[in-house]
Amino acid sequence: MTICVVGHANPDTDSVMSAIAYTSLLKAQGKEAMACMQIAAADLNPESTTVLKHFGLTAPELLTDATGKEIALVDFSDLAQGPANLASASVLAVVDHHKIGDLTTNNPIFFRAEPVGCTGTVLNKMFKEAGVAIPKAVAGGMLAAILSDTVNFKSPTCTDDDKAAVAELKAVAGVQDTDELFMMMLKAKSSVDGVPAKDLLFRDYKDFDMKGSKVGVGQLELAALDQVAAVRADLVKAMEAVKADGRHSVLLMLTDVVKEGTDLVVLSDDPALIEKAFGSKLSNGSMWIPGMMSRKKQTIPNLQKAFGC
Numbered sequence: 001m002t003i004c005v006v007g008h009a010n011p012d013t014d015s016v017m018s019a020i021a022y023t024s025l026l027k028a029q030g031k032e033a034m035a036c037m038q039i040a041a042a043d044l045n046p047e048s049t050t051v052l053k054h055f056g057l058t059a060p061e062l063l064t065d066a067t068g069k070e071i072a073l074v075d076f077s078d079l080a081q082g083p084a085n086l087a088s089a090s091v092l093a094v095v096d097h098h099k100i101g102d103l104t105t106n107n108p109i110f111f112r113a114e115p116v117g118c119t120g121t122v123l124n125k126m127f128k129e130a131g132v133a134i135p136k137a138v139a140g141g142m143l144a145a146i147l148s149d150t151v152n153f154k155s156p157t158c159t160d161d162d163k164a165a166v167a168e169l170k171a172v173a174g175v176q177d178t179d180e181l182f183m184m185m186l187k188a189k190s191s192v193d194g195v196p197a198k199d200l201l202f203r204d205y206k207d208f209d210m211k212g213s214k215v216g217v218g219q220l221e222l223a224a225l226d227q228v229a230a231v232r233a234d235l236v237k238a239m240e241a242v243k244a245d246g247r248h249s250v251l252l253m254l255t256d257v258v259k260e261g262t263d264l265v266v267l268s269d270d271p272a273l274i275e276k277a278f279g280s281k282l283s284n285g286s287m288w289i290p291g292m293m294s295r296k297k298q299t300i301p302n303l304q305k306a307f308g309c
Contacts, residue, residue, distance in 0.1 A: 008076035018074035036063035055140035077101035118149035140173035197234035210307035213248035277306035
């Protein structure tokens with residue numbers, strides 16, 4: 001049976017490229033595998049679309065239902081972030097760089113999660129350990145994923161392992177200037193012109209269970225905050241609609257990559273709790289938090305502590 005390698009819902013570049021890269025590694029090891037994702041290629045975010053096109057890669061196949069399939073998860077291990085009926089599928093492997101989620105299995109599986117900035121960094125190690133050469137185009141996509149996830153090494157999630165992986169993948173992919181590649185990606189990622197507010201909110205969005213309270217956190221990485229000035233009110237309306245669907249809070253991180261900080265827009269049943277989480281006061285529904293670049297390492301842990309998780 002073919003192993004379906006799939007990343008989390010609302011896939012980012014790391015999720016997409018990890019599915020492609022792990023599929024490549026499995027095939028090189030003589031296994032039947034297929035890269036998958038939970039949305040259609042036409043619905044991929046602009047950054048991931050740009051990366052695939054730039055390196056001549058094909059988008060993963062659509063997978064919305066895991067029933068009866070053999071599955072390998074990349075870049076997540078939470079049931080809520082997987083395809084429908086994941087709990088009843090046969091999960092064979094997990095490769096990740098996040099906290100361990102709520103996935104359970106009936107049999108032992110391959111599980112590898114490391115505290116690095118990107119799943120691509122973990123996969124780079126796995127290729128080397130297996131003695132398998134990374135195809136040039138795949139190396140380029142993995143390189144782009146690491147630059148994206150670490151915000152060109154500015155994120156607090158970035159480690160020396162990520163930097164070492166970039167140096168190695170850069171050589172394999174034949175990329176001369178990683179700063180130039182990152183800026184090309186940022187230009188695509190931060191483009192908001194003509195994009196509906198709801199699509200912007202869900203461009204990089206995840207729901208989290210905070211001790212029984214559902215909390216949604218989205219992030220837009222921008223070259224400058226004024227890029228969203230004209231659509232800010234529409235973004236708040238989109239957040240209101242999402243919050244009304246049974247969420248305690250919805251947060252949107254408007255991250256200024258150049259200034260290295262985040263304008264955190266907040267809708268919450270308990271604004272004081274959110275203020276406590278970040279040690280700041282809301283003004284007109286938002287707060288500027290200098291140095292905040294990472295949802296995984298800076299936003300979610302603060303919320304978990306405030307909610308008593």
